Amino acid sequence: MSNFNGKSMKYIVFFDKRFLQQSINELRSILGESKILKYLSDSVIIVDTGEKKADLKAIYDSVFLYKTEELIFEVEVASGYSALEEKLASVQKEKGYASSKTEVLKEAAFDERNAKSIEVEIGTGMEKYGARIDLLNPGAVFHVIINGSTAYVSIAGSDNAYGATLDYFRNRNMDRDIVENGISRAEFKIHEAIDYFNIKVCEGSRALDIGAAPGGWSRYLMKKGADVVAIDAGRINYEAMPQGSRIAVALGKEREIADAEDIDVLDMEKLDGSWKGYDLLHIKELFGNIKISELVKLGPFDIMCIDINIPAQESAIIAAVCSEALKKGAFLILTLKMTDDKIEQAMAKSKEALGATYEDIRVKKLPHDRKELTLFAVKI
Numbered sequence: 001m002s003n004f005n006g007k008s009m010k011y012i013v014f015f016d017k018r019f020l021q022q023s024i025n026e027l028r029s030i031l032g033e034s035k036i037l038k039y040l041s042d043s044v045i046i047v048d049t050g051e052k053k054a055d056l057k058a059i060y061d062s063v064f065l066y067k068t069e070e071l072i073f074e075v076e077v078a079s080g081y082s083a084l085e086e087k088l089a090s091v092q093k094e095k096g097y098a099s100s101k102t103e104v105l106k107e108a109a110f111d112e113r114n115a116k117s118i119e120v121e122i123g124t125g126m127e128k129y130g131a132r133i134d135l136l137n138p139g140a141v142f143h144v145i146i147n148g149s150t151a152y153v154s155i156a157g158s159d160n161a162y163g164a165t166l167d168y169f170r171n172r173n174m175d176r177d178i179v180e181n182g183i184s185r186a187e188f189k190i191h192e193a194i195d196y197f198n199i200k201v202c203e204g205s206r207a208l209d210i211g212a213a214p215g216g217w218s219r220y221l222m223k224k225g226a227d228v229v230a231i232d233a234g235r236i237n238y239e240a241m242p243q244g245s246r247i248a249v250a251l252g253k254e255r256e257i258a259d260a261e262d263i264d265v266l267d268m269e270k271l272d273g274s275w276k277g278y279d280l281l282h283i284k285e286l287f288g289n290i291k292i293s294e295l296v297k298l299g300p301f302d303i304m305c306i307d308i309n310i311p312a313q314e315s316a317i318i319a320a321v322c323s324e325a326l327k328k329g330a331f332l333i334l335t336l337k338m339t340d341d342k343i344e345q346a347m348a349k350s351k352e353a354l355g356a357t358y359e360d361i362r363v364k365k366l367p368h369d370r371k372e373l374t375l376f377a378v379k380i
């Protein structure tokens with residue numbers, strides 16, 4: 001068993017394997033060339049920063065790296081978990097945590113059981129060494145990465161301010177309302193974006209959601225108090241919108257509505273500021289068939305969201321064109337879909353397309369993003 005102190009600061013860095021090369025490049029540029037110590041998998045790396053603390057803020061601000069946690073010890077587990085359990089129990093006591101919970105990530109582990117059953121065994125073992133386990137409201141969360149026959153242990157949360165909001169192991173901070181009432185998995189993306197970029201959505205603010213179906217982002221924004229104009233030729237799940245929502249739909253050419261009950265149908269040609277009596281106005285039409293001047297009449301918007309499955313640069317061009325409908329200082333949340341491996345190029349081109357109309361442009365790979373990144377910007 002080895003303990004790290006003074007001379008050697010080791011950290012576990014987490015990222016998404018879909019962006020392995022970009023993550024390594026970013027890690028190198030933040031910490032320096034020689035700091036990468038060991039690849040635990042294609043999404044977990046141990047770095048050794050010598051006597052220096054890792055630059056947690058730079059990692060938090062990076063595009064591709066989710067989080068970093070200090071590696072507190074590593075231990076051999078080939079002949080069982082008791083040494084690990086004893087050490088975890090003593091760390092819990094030493095650091096003064098009232099209780100803890102352990103989460104296991106298996107990477108090429110010798111143990112064939114699933115991570116959950118290993119967690120149960122470790123928790124039960126820790127109790128024998130006097131530790132208090134609390135799965136619902138733990139004082140600390142230990143992360144145990146089992147690689148081969150070695151377990152690497154870090155502590156998540158508490159003293160790791162910059163990593164606290166982005167969970168890698170489990171979706172611990174998942175919003176309960178989305179889990180219970182959410183329309184689509186995409187809702188976690190907007191939730192993470194609002195959290196990470198610290199975006200304020202005020203009661204009565206106006207949002208434009210382009211590529212909105214089946215309506216997850218719109219529902220999320222409505223829950224936050226925004227009135228939403230949602231553009232999508234596809235079906236939006238009106239029934240799943242917050243209770244009591246006033247909903248209207250404006251049908252594009254050759255579009256139909258199957259479920260018109262309790263929904264007002266507005267004349268597309270006559271859309272104007274009067275939509276403001278509604279919580280949700282669904283414009284059932286492709287974005288390309290709507291004139292920007294029409295959108296301007298519905299604004300000005302405080303927030304614009306674009307989540308369309310088209311190449312990143314094309315989404316950025318839509319955001320640039322629609323900026324006219326936004327207030328100065330309005331927020332943009334844009335999903336940048338990566339359709340090939342020219343990721344840096346797609347990012348650069350997207351930023352370039354936005355440069356004339358937006359400022360404070362930032363990009364982050366959020367945990368629920370797949371082969372995509374989330375771009376945030378502020379309307380100039």
Ligand SMILES: C[S@@+](CC[C@H](N)C(=O)[O-])C[C@H]1O[C@@H](n2cnc3c(N)ncnc32)[C@H](O)[C@@H]1O
Nearest residue numbers: 184186211213214215216217234286287307308
């Ligand atoms: C990933 S889904 C959006 C999911 C949505 N954010 C949610 O939370 O439910 C992408 C949507 O973009 C829509 N879309 C694709 N091309 C479009 C276009 N040209 N104009 C408007 N919507 C488009 C698709 O119909 C699809 O519903």
